[in-house]
Amino acid sequence: MRIRIALAMLALLAPASASGQEAGPPAFSQAQAARGQEAYVHSCVMCHGEGLDDGDFGGAPLRGSWFRDHWGNGDVAALFEYIKTAMPPDNPGSLTDRNYADIVSFILLRNGYAAGSADLPAKDDALQKMTLKR
Numbered sequence: 001m002r003i004r005i006a007l008a009m010l011a012l013l014a015p016a017s018a019s020g021q022e023a024g025p026p027a028f029s030q031a032q033a034a035r036g037q038e039a040y041v042h043s044c045v046m047c048h049g050e051g052l053d054d055g056d057f058g059g060a061p062l063r064g065s066w067f068r069d070h071w072g073n074g075d076v077a078a079l080f081e082y083i084k085t086a087m088p089p090d091n092p093g094s095l096t097d098r099n100y101a102d103i104v105s106f107i108l109l110r111n112g113y114a115a116g117s118a119d120l121p122a123k124d125d126a127l128q129k130m131t132l133k134r
Contacts, residue, residue, distance in 0.1 A: 043103070
């Protein structure tokens, strides 16, 4: 009986430890970042600038030390959700989730995160498993 209980407990605990709960780096593709650059130019460049830190209307820097200090200890979900709920400031949430994910991918690429083969998903649970920590 004790063995069955112990095995049952192990079965319950094993999925939690093997389910990939440990955070990994952001996953996005080069093609997605290119789409993100197009969307960024259309919706973000006026405030944040072509260099992501030199906009005409004082948008927060989206690369470099300010970006690292502000976002570098969090996960991609927090960045995605902030951009989705606050940007563009004159019409927050007006882009598609795919557009927001593409823009986040472009921002990540410009901050030195490596592109891979899969697109960045627009699902909060998957994004929470992607850390911005280096």
